[in-house]
Amino acid sequence: MxxxxxPNVSQAQFDRALAAWSAVLGxxxxxxxxxxxxxxxxxxxxxxxxxxxxxxxxxxxxxEAIRAxxxxxxxxxxxLWTVSTGRNFxxxxxxxxxxxxxxxxxxxxxxxLEVNETLAYALVEPGVSYFDxxxxxxxxxxxxxxxxxxxxxxxxxxxxxxxGFGYTSYGDHAASQCGMEVVLANGExxxxxxxxxxxxxxxQAFQPGYGPSFDAMxxxxxxxxVTKMGVWLMPAPPAYLLGEIQFRxxxxxxxxxxxxxxxxxxxxxxxxxxxxxxxxxxxxxTPRAQWYEGTGPMPEPAIEAMLKKLEVGRWNxxxxxxxxxxxxxxxxxxxxxxxxxxxxxxxxxxxxxGDEQPAGGGDRNMAGxxxxxxFRMLDWRxxxxxxxxFSPVCPATGRDAMRQYTMAKARAAEYGFDYYxxxxxGTRHLNHIFAAIFDRDNAGQAELAGxxxxxLMSDARAAGYGEYRAHLAYMDFAAAQYSFNDGxxxxxxxxxKDALDPAGILSPGKQGVWPAAWRDRRGYT
Amino acid sequence: MDRRAFMMTGAWLSAATGALPxxxxxxxxxxxxxxxxxxxxxxxxxxxxxxxxxxxxxxAVFEIDHDAGNDIGTLWYTTLxxxxxxxxxxxxxxxxxxDYFVLGELALxxxxxxxxxxxxxxxxxxxxxxxxxxxxxxxxxxxxIRSTSGA
Numbered sequence: 001m002x003x004x005x006x007p008n009v010s011q012a013q014f015d016r017a018l019a020a021w022s023a024v025l026g027x028x029x030x031x032x033x034x035x036x037x038x039x040x041x042x043x044x045x046x047x048x049x050x051x052x053x054x055x056x057x058x059x060x061x062x063x064e065a066i067r068a069x070x071x072x073x074x075x076x077x078x079x080l081w082t083v084s085t086g087r088n089f090x091x092x093x094x095x096x097x098x099x100x101x102x103x104x105x106x107x108x109x110x111x112x113l114e115v116n117e118t119l120a121y122a123l124v125e126p127g128v129s130y131f132d133x134x135x136x137x138x139x140x141x142x143x144x145x146x147x148x149x150x151x152x153x154x155x156x157x158x159x160x161x162x163x164g165f166g167y168t169s170y171g172d173h174a175a176s177q178c179g180m181e182v183v184l185a186n187g188e189x190x191x192x193x194x195x196x197x198x199x200x201x202x203x204q205a206f207q208p209g210y211g212p213s214f215d216a217m218x219x220x221x222x223x224x225x226v227t228k229m230g231v232w233l234m235p236a237p238p239a240y241l242l243g244e245i246q247f248r249x250x251x252x253x254x255x256x257x258x259x260x261x262x263x264x265x266x267x268x269x270x271x272x273x274x275x276x277x278x279x280x281x282x283x284x285x286t287p288r289a290q291w292y293e294g295t296g297p298m299p300e301p302a303i304e305a306m307l308k309k310l311e312v313g314r315w316n317x318x319x320x321x322x323x324x325x326x327x328x329x330x331x332x333x334x335x336x337x338x339x340x341x342x343x344x345x346x347x348x349x350x351x352x353x354g355d356e357q358p359a360g361g362g363d364r365n366m367a368g369x370x371x372x373x374x375f376r377m378l379d380w381r382x383x384x385x386x387x388x389x390f391s392p393v394c395p396a397t398g399r400d401a402m403r404q405y406t407m408a409k410a411r412a413a414e415y416g417f418d419y420y421x422x423x424x425x426g427t428r429h430l431n432h433i434f435a436a437i438f439d440r441d442n443a444g445q446a447e448l449a450g451x452x453x454x455x456l457m458s459d460a461r462a463a464g465y466g467e468y469r470a471h472l473a474y475m476d477f478a479a480a481q482y483s484f485n486d487g488x489x490x491x492x493x494x495x496x497k498d499a500l501d502p503a504g505i506l507s508p509g510k511q512g513v514w515p516a517a518w519r520d521r522r523g524y525t
Numbered sequence: 526m527d528r529r530a531f532m533m534t535g536a537w538l539s540a541a542t543g544a545l546p547x548x549x550x551x552x553x554x555x556x557x558x559x560x561x562x563x564x565x566x567x568x569x570x571x572x573x574x575x576x577x578x579x580x581x582x583x584x585a586v587f588e589i590d591h592d593a594g595n596d597i598g599t600l601w602y603t604t605l606x607x608x609x610x611x612x613x614x615x616x617x618x619x620x621x622x623x624d625y626f627v628l629g630e631l632a633l634x635x636x637x638x639x640x641x642x643x644x645x646x647x648x649x650x651x652x653x654x655x656x657x658x659x660x661x662x663x664x665x666x667x668x669x670i671r672s673t674s675g676a
Contacts, residue, residue: 034660035633035639035660036633036637036660039630039633039634043626043630085634086634087630087634107634107635131598131599131602132602135602135603151598152598153598153627153630153631287651359593359594360594361594361596364596370598370599371596371598371599372596372597372598372599372627373594373596373598375623375624375626375627376591376621376623377623378622378623378626379621379622379623379651382622382651383622383645383651384622384626384645385622385623385626385651
């Protein structure tokens with residue numbers, strides 16, 4: 001097996017760096033070969049996974065160990081790539097943007113440092129997953145909920161820093177974050193907001209602190225290594241109702257969005273409601289081959305037959321109402337009335353009281369329970385399933401939603417893919433997620449998925465849309481699309497990067513932000 | 526795990542999955558290591574047969590039901606991971622490909638278990654028969670740090 005080296009570093013220099021890191025971390029926490037190093041690949045790479053190969057991985061267990069790792073990286077000019085647990089699949093997993101980077105894997109920093117029942121927050125380290133935090137809260141009798149994203153194995157910090165989202169009223173993870181501890185490239189440890197008062201009592205209670213606020217600067221960025229973070233937790237409600245409204249027609253999407261927006265704005269519906277495409281809903285229940293064995297996109301008659309048989313809508317709106325039964329009843333009546341004007345809309349709902357729990361993964365997410373059932377999408381096409389996601393932000397208007405949907409569906413069909421997607425509703429925007437599902441053992445399919453993503457991004461940009469997140473392969477392309485005033489935003493990002501990290505050791509290329517030392521490595525734009 | 530135990534368990538996996546459409550019946554061995562666990566998805570007909578056979582051989586069997594909405598992540602965090610932490614061993618089973626992907630990633634990153642065998646079905650419900658176990662020396666690869674004196 002060919003050994004991957006960091007760029008511009010000789011094998012001898014790299015060996016010395018590895019030895020130095022081993023002395024700090026212990027040899028077992030420095031991974032430089034074999035199956036363990038292979039685990040830092042991107043299993044869903046839409047093309048050549050080797051293009052994003054790591055040279056090694058380091059697993060520190062403390063802030064002091066991280067500082068020592070950074071010192072050595074700076075000494076040898078070796079780029080690092082920070083991951084919390086590295087399971088951000090569809091966007092690159094644990095793999096680095098710059099080939100030969102060394103993964104700084106924070107999974108061993110997995111302490112839940114504090115849970116405050118009164119103020120409803122937790123302070124966690126990067127290795128804490130949603131499953132971990134959920135189990136801790138349950139095992140210790142806390143009446144607090146986590147807000148899991150679709151894949152509960154993800155890190156609470158990692159998902160928040162990537163601006164991920166969940167499905168309860170606390171679904172905007174970046175907005176529910178309060179206070180960070182960050183190690184800068186020079187080893188300096190910073191606590192943001194109220195955390196700058198050493199004996200402080202309000203670090204997780206008040207987001208801004210005093211003077212300029214910096215927390216958002218460390219999201220989707222490479223300005224520091226976040227080692228602690230506060231997260232607000234939702235008090236367990238006395239009851240909750242989970243509703244699903246099924247809609248028969250493709251064009252109903254416009255009405256759904258127009259009806260949903262005012263309900264989100266006036267907080268009748270307070271959770272991140274999901275408008276799920278029929279095929280995505282069906283894919284969680286059955287494999288594609290049960291309905292259609294051909295190649296290319298699934299024909300409309302086959303989709304219609306499948307949806308009818310499975311009793312699934314063309315669009316399926318999932319929403320939740322939390323609170324006392326009286327409040328839920330009042331809100332539910334409003335929701336019922338609002339959607340009654342859509343012909344053939346079918347409303348299903350169930351009320352849960354106290355500790356009652358729903359059974360299915362998507363419903364469990366809306367009840368603050370982590371799950372991994374979202375990965376059932378991998379079975380849709382058969383073989384070794386994989387996916388890469390196109391994630392444009394969509395204003396919360398019916399016209400925009402229909403426009404993005406029809407654009408994505410038509411392009412997907414052109415490249416032989418089904419429209420597998422949906423919209424997660426913020427208040428003024430929708431997160432439109434389309435997944436190109438492919439067989440990772442089929443190089444042709446993987447290449448096509450990669451090509452499709454580029455075309456979708458071009459189409460979206462031409463129509464005035466941009467992505468909120470992108471796979472490693474498209475990070476530069478996505479960043480270049482934010483091009484106002486000849487790319488002033490990216491220039492600002494890189495000016496800050498050079499000031500904070502002159503040696504360019506922290507996650508070069510993350511979200512298209514390259515330090516001066518590696519700026520010539522920028523990819524396709 | 527010693528090499529003999531691994532070979533025997535691997536052979537048993539082949540035998541136990543002999544009923545599956547994509548595997549060939551081979552010899553039957555009652556190779557059970559003390560800490561072997563079996564994971565089966567009872568929504569798969571072939572897995573149910575596997576489950577019965579594993580139980581008959583005294584292997585601890587853990588079941589999930591894909592169609593009933595059971596979740597592989599929940600099973601891992603609540604049951605499988607604590608058990609593996611307490612008593613490291615092998616894991617064999619028959620599950621959907623998607624659940625196997627999740628299981629494989631969790632097992633590798635948190636317990637160091639790696640794939641020794643995996644047989645995929647090309648059929649509709651995408652079952653996978655697998656054996657996960659500790660990495661052999663060859664899988665771990667050879668770390669080459671030629672000199673520490675210069676660090």
